[in-house]
Amino acid sequence: MKPTATLRPGQTLAKPVLNKNGMVMLGAGTQLTDKYIERLRTLGITDIYVEEDASSRTQGAESSPAIASHASASQERPNRKRNSAASKKAVDEAFARLIGNPLIRQQLSVPMLGDRFVRIYQTLLKELSDHRFIKDRLTLLHMKDPMLFEHTLNVATLSAIIGFAKQYSIEPLHDLIVSALLFDIGMTQLPDELLTKKGRLTDYDRGLIERHTVEGYQMLVHRSDLPGAAAICALQHHERYDGSGYPSGLSRSNIHEFAQIIALADTYDALVSRRHHRSSYTKRDAVEFLLGSGDRMFDLSLVKLFVGHISIYPVGSRVVLNSGQTAVITSVDSSLVQRPIVKIIREGDGRPVTSPYEIDLRAQFDLVIVDTAL
Missing domain, CATH: 3.90.105.10 (Molybdopterin biosynthesis moea protein, domain 2)
Structure with a gap:
């Protein structure tokens, strides 16, 4: 002692x-x-x-x-080695899955952009899959919390879609993806118990969590093999448009644009994903939250760009309405992605529809999508 x-x-x-x-x-x-x-x-x-x-x-x-x-x-050291090997394998498999998965295009609500986005994004990912430092940091992140690792990959994909929608050229798109893959790396410095804690956080807990932005910055800022934006995004991804964020209370254009993009993708994916302390939000509710936070937490124009390009209900997917009806998504308006046109295939009482009919949810405000269906 x-x-x-x-x-x-x-x-x-x-x-x-x-x-x-x-x-x-x-x-x-x-x-x-x-x-x-x-x-x-x-x-x-x-x-x-x-x-x-x-x-x-x-x-x-x-x-x-x-x-x-x-x-x-001492006894745990061999286990840690095994965990490291398993996490390294998980990282390799995750990169392979993203690089070889053409269904990524379904995350874009603008189908005509899908093929080009997939081609560019997967080419950049293949290049980054050989980056030793990035893979080592992601392995540590997976060892810390597999859910946090999966969240990071989702944020990278969503951030890339926003960058693509902003018509970034290859170089800034590359730098944005690198920054998104490493934005939360400071979380590896937190106590394990804090990441999985259920219930209310104490002020001390919050202080430790907020420290991860500075920890991440310090881990990345002196790396000559990374874009300078990576360290800045690790530091600034919890800053908010109105100055209410941390660690420095920056606002508006004082926040790096990449950090604003990553913050938006981070918040959306956190809302729609299950967490240790809560269940997930519906995608519709997450979109409504983001739109309601425009020009407070995030730049409203960036939120609208994000919402207009992220496909929360891919065409052809099945959903359940609050009426109990099952429907298939037939068309999505990029300006109102949470209210697509749907084709009813099963009524609320379970009866199959012999002649499926369409409902435009943009005009039928008493109906909303409450779940996805198999």
């Missing part, structure tokens, strides 16, 4: 630090920073176990919690 007064940055916890309610504040294996140490002292925590202390114990002290933690950490 080490007095907190003698702690140094870089030391590693051998045993979790708990608050008075028994909740984990910092998990075993967390590397101490100046901020963590200062916070521990502020909370009145006088002693903690660090790995170097556990290793210095004598063999006769086998019942010591610190030694048990250290032994556990």
Whole structure:
């Protein structure tokens, strides 16, 4: 056990630090920073176990919690190697899946752009799949939380679609995709328990989470093999159009355009994806949220561009209406993607429709899509 007064940055916890309610504040294996140490002292925590202390114990002290933690950490090392290999394989498979998947075009609500977008996006991804640093960071992200890794890939695809819609040339599109693949890399520095925590976050939890933007920036800013925008996006992707974001409270054009794009894609995918602490939003509700946040959280013109190009209901997909009816998407208006034209194939009572008929949801405001159907 080490007095907190003698702690140094870089030391590693051998045993979790708990608050008075028994909740984990910092998990075993967390590397101490100046901020963590200062916070521990502020909370009145006088002693903690660090790995170097556990290793210095004598063999006769086998019942010591610190030694048990250290032994556990030693036993986990082979597991970590196995986890690393599994995560590396998952990253390779994810790149292969994206590079070889023509269905990506279905995420575009403007079909005529689909083939060209897929060709350009997959060419850039193939180039980036050979980038050692990017793949290593994504492997760490997958080891930290597979859901967070999948979220990052989704954000990269959505960001690329927005860049494509803005008619970026190849070079800025490349830089945007790199930035999107690495925007959340600072999350690898957070305690595991915090990423999967359910329930309300404390002010201390929020402080740790907000720190990931600075951590990500510091991990990327000195890399000569990355575009400069990557570090900036890691730092700024939680800034907001009205200045209400963090870490610096930047607003409007003071936020890098790539960071604004990634922030929008990040928020949308977070809303429509299941999280450890909540279920997912419907795509319709997510779009409504983004439109309602225009010129507050995000530039409204960017939101409209995003909503106009992201296909939340691909043509041919099946959906369920609030009336209980099952329908097939037949046409999508890019200016109102959440209210497409649908063809009813099954009535609300389950009866199949012998002569399917169309309903334009832009004019039928009492009907909304509530779910997708198989």
